[in-house]
Amino acid sequence: MSLVSISGSLLYTAFILYLIATFFFGATIRDKRTDDKKGRSGKIAIGLTIIGFVAQIGYFITRWIASGHAPVSNLFEFMTFLGMCMVLAFIIIYFIYGLGVLGLFALPIAMVIIAYASMFPTEISPLVPSLQSHWLYIHVTTVSLGQGILAISFVAGLIYLISEIDQTTGSKRTAWLETVIYTIFLFIGFIVITSVFNFMDYQATFEYTEQNATTTTTEYNLPAIAAPNEGTLLTEGVMQPWFEAPAWMQGADAGRKFNTVIWSVLAGSVIYGLVRLVLRKRIGAAIQPLLKNVNPKLVDEINYRSVAIGFPVFTLGGLIFAAIWAQIAWDRFWGWDPKEVWALITWFFYAAYLHLRLSRGWHGEKSAWLAVIGFGIIMFNLIVVNLVLAGLHSYA
Amino acid sequence: MKGKKCECGHLNPEGATLCEACGKPLEESQQTDASGKKQLLNMRYDGSARRSQTYNKSIIDKVWNFFSSVKVGVWLIVLTIIASAIGSIFPQEMYIPADAPNRDPAVFYEDRYGIIGLIYFQLGLHNLYSSWWYILLIALIGVSLVIASIDRVVPLYKALKMQKAKRHESFISRQRLFSETEHVSEADLEKIKGHLRKKRYRLREENGHILAEKNRFSRWGPYVNHIGLIIILLAAILRFSDVLYMDEYVWVREGETVVLPGTDREYYIENHDFILETYDEDDERFSEAIAQEGTIPRNFQTNVTIYRDSANAVAGAEAELTPITEDQIRLNEPLKFEDYTLYQSGYQQNEFTSMSFKVHETDDPEEEALANFTIDLTSPDGVYELDNGFRVELGEYYPDYYLDDNGIPASRTDYPRNPAFVLFVYPPGSDTAEVSFLGIGKNIEPTGENEYNVGITDFEMRDASGLTVRVDHTLPFFGAGAAIFMIGVIQGMYWHHRRIWIHPKGNGVLLGAHTNKNWYGVEKDIEQAIDGTSINMVKDQQEKDE
Numbered sequence: 048m049s050l051v052s053i054s055g056s057l058l059y060t061a062f063i064l065y066l067i068a069t070f071f072f073g074a075t076i077r078d079k080r081t082d083d084k085k086g087r088s089g090k091i092a093i094g095l096t097i098i099g100f101v102a103q104i105g106y107f108i109t110r111w112i113a114s115g116h117a118p119v120s121n122l123f124e125f126m127t128f129l130g131m132c133m134v135l136a137f138i139i140i141y142f143i144y145g146l147g148v149l150g151l152f153a154l155p156i157a158m159v160i161i162a163y164a165s166m167f168p169t170e171i172s173p174l175v176p177s178l179q180s181h182w183l184y185i186h187v188t189t190v191s192l193g194q195g196i197l198a199i200s201f202v203a204g205l206i207y208l209i210s211e212i213d214q215t216t217g218s219k220r221t222a223w224l225e226t227v228i229y230t231i232f233l234f235i236g237f238i239v240i241t242s243v244f245n246f247m248d249y250q251a252t253f254e255y256t257e258q259n260a261t262t263t264t265t266e267y268n269l270p271a272i273a274a275p276n277e278g279t280l281l282t283e284g285v286m287q288p289w290f291e292a293p294a295w296m297q298g299a300d301a302g303r304k305f306n307t308v309i310w311s312v313l314a315g316s317v318i319y320g321l322v323r324l325v326l327r328k329r330i331g332a333a334i335q336p337l338l339k340n341v342n343p344k345l346v347d348e349i350n351y352r353s354v355a356i357g358f359p360v361f362t363l364g365g366l367i368f369a370a371i372w373a374q375i376a377w378d379r380f381w382g383w384d385p386k387e388v389w390a391l392i393t394w395f396f397y398a399a400y401l402h403l404r405l406s407r408g409w410h411g412e413k414s415a416w417l418a419v420i421g422f423g424i425i426m427f428n429l430i431v432v433n434l435v436l437a438g439l440h441s442y443a
Numbered sequence: 444m445k446g447k448k449c450e451c452g453h454l455n456p457e458g459a460t461l462c463e464a465c466g467k468p469l470e471e472s473q474q475t476d477a478s479g480k481k482q483l484l485n486m487r488y489d490g491s492a493r494r495s496q497t498y499n500k501s502i503i504d505k506v507w508n509f510f511s512s513v514k515v516g517v518w519l520i521v522l523t524i525i526a527s528a529i530g531s532i533f534p535q536e537m538y539i540p541a542d543a544p545n546r547d548p549a550v551f552y553e554d555r556y557g558i559i560g561l562i563y564f565q566l567g568l569h570n571l572y573s574s575w576w577y578i579l580l581i582a583l584i585g586v587s588l589v590i591a592s593i594d595r596v597v598p599l600y601k602a603l604k605m606q607k608a609k610r611h612e613s614f615i616s617r618q619r620l621f622s623e624t625e626h627v628s629e630a631d632l633e634k635i636k637g638h639l640r641k642k643r644y645r646l647r648e649e650n651g652h653i654l655a656e657k658n659r660f661s662r663w664g665p666y667v668n669h670i671g672l673i674i675i676l677l678a679a680i681l682r683f684s685d686v687l688y689m690d691e692y693v694w695v696r697e698g699e700t701v702v703l704p705g706t707d708r709e710y711y712i713e714n715h716d717f718i719l720e721t722y723d724e725d726d727e728r729f730s731e732a733i734a735q736e737g738t739i740p741r742n743f744q745t746n747v748t749i750y751r752d753s754a755n756a757v758a759g760a761e762a763e764l765t766p767i768t769e770d771q772i773r774l775n776e777p778l779k780f781e782d783y784t785l786y787q788s789g790y791q792q793n794e795f796t797s798m799s800f801k802v803h804e805t806d807d808p809e810e811e812a813l814a815n816f817t818i819d820l821t822s823p824d825g826v827y828e829l830d831n832g833f834r835v836e837l838g839e840y841y842p843d844y845y846l847d848d849n850g851i852p853a854s855r856t857d858y859p860r861n862p863a864f865v866l867f868v869y870p871p872g873s874d875t876a877e878v879s880f881l882g883i884g885k886n887i888e889p890t891g892e893n894e895y896n897v898g899i900t901d902f903e904m905r906d907a908s909g910l911t912v913r914v915d916h917t918l919p920f921f922g923a924g925a926a927i928f929m930i931g932v933i934q935g936m937y938w939h940h941r942r943i944w945i946h947p948k949g950n951g952v953l954l955g956a957h958t959n960k961n962w963y964g965v966e967k968d969i970e971q972a973i974d975g976t977s978i979n980m981v982k983d984q985q986e987k988d989e
């Protein structure tokens with residue numbers, strides 16, 4: 048067995064362990080005690096999480112050895128690493144506060160991130176010159192750790208909102224909360240639909256002309272609802288596209304990405320719709336009773352503590368180390384490229400969070416909403432900026 | 444100065460809401476709320492007198508108060524966030540892709556993004572981060588940072604320094620964490636003191652009143668980090684000075700020696716070789732990725748020698764170059780000498796340096812050369828006198844030829860990347876020219892009646908390296924600012940100021956506690972401190988949020 052496939056299996060093992068651990072964390076919530084560290088299911092759950100985490104470290108190390116460089120250099124590797132950091136952050140926070148319900152939410156979200164990552168090309172790619180620096184590892188690992196910790200504040204915020212928002216009648220707040228949950232379903236939709244068509248080995252090739260007048264082809268792995276702008280379908284016997292992506296969608300594979308978004312929304316909405324149909328109420332309302340033993344003040348404090356711990360780590364990795372590296376590689380420590388801008392936005396945002404909390408008394412629900420938005424910004428930077436905005440320019 | 448005298452005898456400065464010495468509420472708002480219910484104290488800055496809360500008369504007071512408000516600070520941050528996000532929607536001018544059909548911003552944005560792109564350009568958003576209003580926003584954040592910090596740190600420092608172990612009863616009972624115990628023995632008090640010391644609280648006693656305090660230094664964290672931010676902003680201003688910061692760019696072609704811009708003609712650089720290596724597609728590890736993505740570069744490198752001109756002092760003298768370093772510049776491995784740093788920032792492969800041609804009879808199937816000539820593309824001549832009496836005039840020269848939108852030949856750049864020529868060939872003894880158009884893979888004669896044809900026989904090419912030349916003495920300032928910022932945030936975030944008051948009352952005690960964050964942590968501390976004593980565990984008196 049090759050190192051790469053061992054590595055893959057370890058990641059898979061970690062994923063399954065997180066899944067089982069989630070159920071045990073689920074079992075802790077019936078416990079009346081606030082400190083779940085002492086209960087039996089809590090112990091099993093955290094034990095499994097740690098074993099899963101170790102398996103994921105195994106994945107990381109074996110892949111490092113196989114490729115000769117730390118596996119944090121493409122979207123798959125980077126997002127997987129973020130999932131891992133989130134689990135680590137959760138383990139740390141769990142040992143401080145011993146709150147099992149945190150695991151019930153943190154692990155599934157980490158799993159969605161890891162599964163999402165696996166939908167992107169997983170081949171080991173060599174490092175382009177600008178990435179050949181120790182600062183790559185130093186910078187990326189610290190940023191991810193920071194983001195992982197900040198993600199726990201999102202988890203705490205989400206728990207707070209689900210347990211505290213009045214679900215007896217629909218309101219603006221319930222609608223927003225459902226929107227957040229629905230967004231998570233879109234990710235699940237993406238994972239499901241991509242897996243299905245990957246499994247069927249679906250392929251359709253389009254030819255289209257780029258701005259600079261070179262003609263290229265693009266591979267669709269999902270049936271084309273939207274074709275590339277002015278693209279022609281080359282593959283026979285596959286579904287004909289329904290329409291073309293609008294003309295302003297240019298850049299690398301914009302049509303294919305647009306098509307993927309459409310599919311994710313469709314699949315996510317269908318799954319969400321089915322769940323709603325079964326539950327016959329808002330998903331937030333359906334989860335709420337499970338959280339009736341949750342101490343909102345404790346959850347609120349975890350929200351804040353995660354930001355307090357994560358903010359310095361993020362600053363160090365996302366701004367300071369990033370700047371040092373950029374200075375060495377590109378001769379300027381700050382260049383206003385979209386990635387940098389969004390790191391700055393993230394940083395400003397959490398600074399605003401801290402100030403609002405400290406000086407304007409934004410506790411509880413307000414803090415929880417802010418934590419949700421903050422995580423939204425982090426995900427935006429990872430996904431939209433990487434796939435859409437940064438695609439507009441790149442230096443080898 | 445007028446102020447308020449507390450019943451404990453301490454004279455407080457105007458604006459204080461809690462007595463600096465004993466903590467008794469001084470202000471209406473801190474005493475009771477309308478319903479008469481017991482209210483928690485507002486412990487922010489220990490109720491000290493802040494300038495912004497005290498004076499509001501002169502213009503200066505008003506400006507001061509405006510900027511010292513965290514609300515204003517947060518608004519500035521939010522505006523900056525929104526502006527920054529807008530700037531990332533479309534590429535900024537410097538990031539217009541190199542392969543765009545037209546890189547002129549006036550054309551590019553509309554061309555690619557339609558009407559929205561046009562508006563984006565017209566509003567100047569394509570240079571957003573260097574716009575006056577964006578810089579102003581950042582500067583205002585800086586001002587707000589300074590004023591808000593000074594407004595708070597001074598009184599907070601005084602209040603914490605002045606505080607007494609003995610506090611007013613209402614100060615204790617209106618802390619968020621509070622308990623009252625009817626009977627507490629001396630032994631129990633000794634025990635709790637021992638526990639607190641073991642948890643590294645510093646204890647102060649005053650007639651049986653105890654103040655246990657730890658990590659006060661963490662309260663200065665925000666101010667330290669704000670100082671770091673200010674240093675960074677000041678460093679950014681220093682960048683405008685020529686002495687501390689210089690940024691130049693130079694193209695050096697292989698084999699060429701050119702003066703390094705920005706060095707007062709003191710230093711020269713010679714490009715020996717530009718090297719671009721790519722990954723081997725047979726490498727097992729990467730073959731799959733290379734198959735997917737195409738060739739992947741592995742190394743950009745320029746081998747150079749740096750020279751110093753020793754005759755530099757004498758104006759107008761011929762340069763006398765003495766080599767000082769011979770080195771390689773790679774991406775991620777800049778070359779440093781003296782104060783200068785050279786970065787590998789760009790490259791251009793396969794620029795033509797010269798092209799050779801021959802003239803032959805159009806009908807000659809052998810294409811035997813009647814005359815040869817070579818055009819040096821770095822400095823083309825206007826006229827070439829050839830063997831056998833031929834004369835060639837360079838009619839037009841397009842270094843980087845393309846057909847523009849109207850089908851008219853033009854040059855994209857000044858670099859000979861795709862040279863094309865219009866040549867006037869004068870046969871021996873004739874003064875009417877035959878016109879030929881020549882380029883790579885193109886040989887057109889407009890009339891189709893030329894007796895003589897010109898063909899390309901040979902050419903020479905070389906690479907060019909784009910190097911950034913940089914002097915930056917501001918980096919240490921940025922470094923210091925960043926380090927101070929980090930120290931400040933860590934100091935404020937990873938330690939927490941905790942205070943526990945024990946206040947004798949009758950045979951028992953009141954116990955109150957305060958922290959600036961991590962209430963869970965103090966509660967744990969108290970839980971362990973009272974372990975084995977009769978003292979009651981504190982209750983969290985804060986009602987549920989809103």
Ligand code: HEM
Nearest residue numbers: 395398401405511512513516584587588591595665932935
């Ligand atoms: C973007 C830049 C800024 C950053 C990164 C920053 C960072 C911080 C941090 C980390 C804290 C500590 C928060 C906590 O302990 O929870 C803090 C506190 C504070 N900041 Fe800032 N800050 C920034 C801008 C500002 C501005 C513009 C103001 C002006 C209004 C301001 C005023 C304050 C105040 C008053 C405190 C509380 C200090 C105290 O506890 O006594 N900050 N800042």
